[in-house]
Amino acid sequence: xxxxxxxxxxxxxxxxxxxxxxxxxxxxxxxxxxxxxxxxxxxxxxxxxxxxxxxxxxxxxxxxxxxxxxxxxxxxxxxxxxxxxxxxxxxxxxxxxxxxxxxxxxxxxxxxxxxxxxxxxxxxxxxxxxxxxxxxxxxxxxxxxxxxxxxxxxxxxxxxxxxxxxxxxxxxxxxxxxxxxxxxxxxxxxxxxxxxxxxxxxxxxxxxxxxxxxxxxxxxxxxxxxxxxxxxxxxxxxxxxxxxxxxxxxxxxxxxxxxxxxxxxxxxxxxxxxxxxxxxxxxxxxxxxxxxxxxxxxxxxxxxxxxxxxxxxxxxxxxxxxxxxxxxxxxxxxxxxxxxxxxxxxxxxx
Ligand code: XIL
Numbered sequence: 108x109x110x111x112x113x114x115x116x117x118x119x120x121x122x123x124x125x126x127x128x129x130x131x132x133x134x135x136x137x138x139x140x141x142x143x144x145x146x147x148x149x150x151x152x153x154x155x156x157x158x159x160x161x162x163x164x165x166x167x168x169x170x171x172x173x174x175x176x177x178x179x180x181x182x183x184x185x186x187x188x189x190x191x192x193x194x195x196x197x198x199x200x201x202x203x204x205x206x207x208x209x210x211x212x213x214x215x216x217x218x219x220x221x222x223x224x225x226x227x228x229x230x231x232x233x234x235x236x237x238x239x240x241x242x243x244x245x246x247x248x249x250x251x252x253x254x255x256x257x258x259x260x261x262x263x264x265x266x267x268x269x270x271x272x273x274x275x276x277x278x279x280x281x282x283x284x285x286x287x288x289x290x291x292x293x294x295x296x297x298x299x300x301x302x303x304x305x306x307x308x309x310x311x312x313x314x315x316x317x318x319x320x321x322x323x324x325x326x327x328x329x330x331x332x333x334x335x336x337x338x339x340x341x342x343x344x345x346x347x348x349x350x351x352x353x354x355x356x357x358x359x360x361x362x363x364x365x366x367x368x369x370x371x372x373x374x375x376x377x378x379x380x381x382x383x384x385x386x387x388x389x390x391x392x393x394x395x396x397x398x399x400x401x402x403x404x405x406x407x408x409x410x411x412x413x414x415x416x417x418x419x420x421x422x423x424x425x426x427x428x429x430x431x432x433x434x435x436x437x438x439x440x441x442x443x444x445x446x447x448x449x450x451x452x453x454x455x456x457x
Contacts, residue, residue, distance in 0.1 A: 109445040115149035115414070118440040121433070122155040124451035125408070128400035130193060132156030132409035134360065137179045139413060140186045145438055146413055151190060153434070156243070158195040158359070158409055159183055160419070164204040169230055172208050177237065184241045195359070195409065196242040198291065199231050200275050201249035202261035210262045223266045228278045235282035244357060244407070246291040246323055247279045248272060252308070256300030272308070273317045280318040291323030291359055295344065296337035306343055313350050320353070325360035327411065327420075330384045331367050334391050341395075345404045356399065357407035362431035363388055364420050374428040381430070382442065389433065389443040393450050414438060 110118070121131045132154045139146035150157065161167065162179040169175050187194040209226050212218040218226070235245060251272060253259050263271045272290075279288050290309065295302050305322060312319050322344050328337075341356070348354045365381055366372060375381065399405035412418040416436045420429040433444040 109442075111439075111442070113440050114145075114438045115434045115440055116145070116152045116438070118152070118444065119448055121153050121444075121448065121451075124448050125397075125400075126155070128397055128451070129405055130156040130407045132158065132193075132195070132407065133413050134158045134160040134197075134409065134411045135413060136160050137162055137182050140182060149413060149434065149438060150192075154192070156193040156195060156407060156409060157183070157187065158197045160412070161204065163197055163234075164201065165199070165209070165230060166204045166206050168234060170206055172226070175233060180234075180238070184238055188241065193243040194241065195357075195407075196235070196238065196245040196286075197359075198246040198249040199234065199279060200227060200247060200251075200263065200271065202259065202263065203250070210266065218266060220267045220270070223263070224271060224274055227263075227271060227275060231275060231278040232282045235279050235286065239283040240285065242283070242286055244287040244289055244320070244323075245279055245283075246359065247275050247288045248290045250292050251290065252292050252301050252304050254294050254298050254301055256298070256304045258304070258308075273312060273315060276312065276317045276319060287320035287355065288318055289321050289323040289357060289359075290319060291325060293325040293327050293360070295322075295324050296326060296328070296340050297332060299336070299340060302340035302343050306347060309344075309347050309354075310350060313347075313354075319351075321355040321357060322347070323357050323359040325411075326358050327360055327362055327364070328388070328392075329364040329367060330381070330388055332363075332388070334388070334395070338395055341399070345399065345402075348404065355407075356405045357409070358396065358405065359407075359409050360411040361392075361408060362411045362418060362420055363392075364429055364431050366427060366429065368424060371425070372427070377430055385430070385441075386443040386446050390446045390450065393447045397450060 125131050135157050210218050251259050276288055414434040415430050415432050418431050420431050435441050
């Protein structure tokens with residue numbers, strides 16, 4: 108049954124297996140959408156929601172002020188429409204992969220708050236209105252919190268203070284009132300202070316009537332991630348639904364590195380011990396996801412990349428061979444893939 112040599116496009120479909128509970132997706136690049144490519148075959152079989160890994164970030168969409176480049180995003184949108192695949196928009200406001208002109212004012216001075224907020228609104232309204240009705244969820248804000256708690260002191264924050272946060276949601280909502288609008292971040296599962304800040308920030312926004320649709324949990328994890336702490340922090344964030352039952356969590360960038368973040372180890376070989384640890388981690392994680400889905404809290408789980416061969420974790424935070432996804436090199440699905448699939452069946456019976 109569980110063919111150890113199955114390739115992603117022949118293996119059973121994660122999307123189908125979990126479809127009743129949550130959408131399963133992946134981050135892709137537009138060159139993966141070529142119908143002749145193995146990547147495309149894998150996508151069509153395994154996933155029913157996609158994110159662009161880089162091509163929809165501000166540096167690529169508006170490299171110069173007023174000069175929008177929509178070709179790739181248009182292709183992504185057309186692919187979604189043609190294949191009935193839902194799409195996520197990643198990301199409107201971030202401190203990374205954003206062109207510097209946003210923050211520059213007259214004669215070498217920094218932009219004023221008004222200038223920055225007006226540029227932000229223009230970016231958001233131009234992009235979101237172009238794809239109105241075609242993007243299920245926007246990561247409106249990405250990584251605006253500090254790991255130690257509190258708001259990140261990014262250029263956005265230094266110039267505009269907290270105000271850019273509600274303003275971004277308002278601009279996105281005006282441009283597409285039906286899209287789900289998320290605030291997305293990493294380490295929410297491992298830093299209590301960060302999870303607490305997320306909770307108080309979203310609470311405040313909801314009280315102000317800001318149209319926050321949910322929280323995106325990136326979930327860049329490792330074999331060393333403490334899953335008890337992860338569950339505790341995610342539950343805290345999920346409790347925001349007491350304030351607004353329409354709020355949802357999405358797992359937006361899942362991967363499980365075999366290195367600790369500060370690990371300087373040479374390339375690790377894929378040993379049976381690592382395989383075992385990886386299977387255990389993924390099984391426990393997906394068990395938790397199905398629980399959250401059954402409670403109505405979580406409806407989307409997106410992997411950050413299509414396969415181990417192309418994962419960003421082969422190059423971040425340093426260059427080393429990594430194995431973070433359920434689809435391995437050569438498009439082979441891993442034993443953990445079947446472990447996860449089996450959960451879809453089991454929990455249905457429960
Ligand atoms: C990463 C991409 O995967 C890389 O290709 C790129 O070089 C840097 O950005 N959090 C995010 C994503 O929100 O946008 C990042 O994507 C990974 C971390």
